[in-house]
Amino acid sequence: MTFLVFGSTGQVALELQRCGGVTALSRAVVDLTDLAAVRAAIRAHAPRAVINAAAYTAVDRAEEEETLAHAVNAEAPGAMAETCAAQGIPFVHVSTDYVFDGSGETAWRETDETSPLGAYGRTKLAGENAVRAAGGRHAILRTAWVFSAHGGNFVKTMLRLSDTRDTLNVVADQWGCPTPADDIARALVTMAEAMAAGHAGGTYHFAGAPPINWAGFAREIFDRAGRTMLVYDIPTTDYPTPARRPANSRLDCAAIERDFGVQRPDWRAGLDRVLSELAEGVTG
Numbered sequence: 001m002t003f004l005v006f007g008s009t010g011q012v013a014l015e016l017q018r019c020g021g022v023t024a025l026s027r028a029v030v031d032l033t034d035l036a037a038v039r040a041a042i043r044a045h046a047p048r049a050v051i052n053a054a055a056y057t058a059v060d061r062a063e064e065e066e067t068l069a070h071a072v073n074a075e076a077p078g079a080m081a082e083t084c085a086a087q088g089i090p091f092v093h094v095s096t097d098y099v100f101d102g103s104g105e106t107a108w109r110e111t112d113e114t115s116p117l118g119a120y121g122r123t124k125l126a127g128e129n130a131v132r133a134a135g136g137r138h139a140i141l142r143t144a145w146v147f148s149a150h151g152g153n154f155v156k157t158m159l160r161l162s163d164t165r166d167t168l169n170v171v172a173d174q175w176g177c178p179t180p181a182d183d184i185a186r187a188l189v190t191m192a193e194a195m196a197a198g199h200a201g202g203t204y205h206f207a208g209a210p211p212i213n214w215a216g217f218a219r220e221i222f223d224r225a226g227r228t229m230l231v232y233d234i235p236t237t238d239y240p241t242p243a244r245r246p247a248n249s250r251l252d253c254a255a256i257e258r259d260f261g262v263q264r265p266d267w268r269a270g271l272d273r274v275l276s277e278l279a280e281g282v283t284g
Helices: 010-017 035-045 066-086 119-133 154-162 180-198 216-224 253-262 267-279
Strands: 002-005 021-024 049-052 091-096 138-143 166-170 199-207 230-234
Touching: 002 035, 010 021, 010 180, 035 066, 049 066, 049 180, 066 091, 066 119, 091 119, 091 180, 119 138, 138 180, 154 166, 154 216, 154 230, 154 253, 154 267, 166 216, 180 253, 180 267, 199 253, 216 230, 216 267
Parallel strands: 002 021, 002 049, 049 091, 091 138, 138 199, 166 230
Antiparallel strands: none
16 A cells, blocks of 8 residues: 555546545544544554545535534644654645635745634644644645546536526636646645655645636536537625635646656646536546
């Protein structure tokens, strides 16, 4: 066994399993709120590296369940990182663009000041800090706008809505970088392999290119899926949600290419792959 993966049914965790050479631990096997079980799993498997692809990702619900979100997104990664540090095992952790406040129009760099807008971002930032504080060799990978043929995501939501509608209102003042989950999985494996060979790690950004807003992304989905849908641009204020979303989720990905040779993917190619999978009935 090469790598131990926390998470088994999420978008990135599923793609990691497709990469092979991993043992993925589901919530039924290891409850992330049971820190003793988390630590015991790492010691029992003694992997070359640990990848944490598990998280509490219900952004709006986190506003009411921040204690639970903190347990999963901060306390559990902290326990993983501490155990890995004690065992001399490299640790790779997935984080998010939500650690930033989304101001401006410039792509966020790893060294930019963090300032989360809501509970989800706060708990993910706390997780990053816990991983760093553990003192072991680690890498934190921030990503954004994840999509795949599995689970719940924007691509699948748009396709589902197009089954019963011919027009949609979609937010156009939030910009970001859609990122295929399979590309994230390959980036994580590359990082884990490098760290198992002695790479020092650090904090990195990885997201698709080019940047686009949600309305533009929706149009691209419908065009590539061959579906007729009229998309109307609306401001965020016309689509209120319990949790505030960053208006600017663009990520600068130069560092990961420099240090690991991982190039940012063209999300349009990933979208074509996902649409093909969905057409073939791959809908986990």
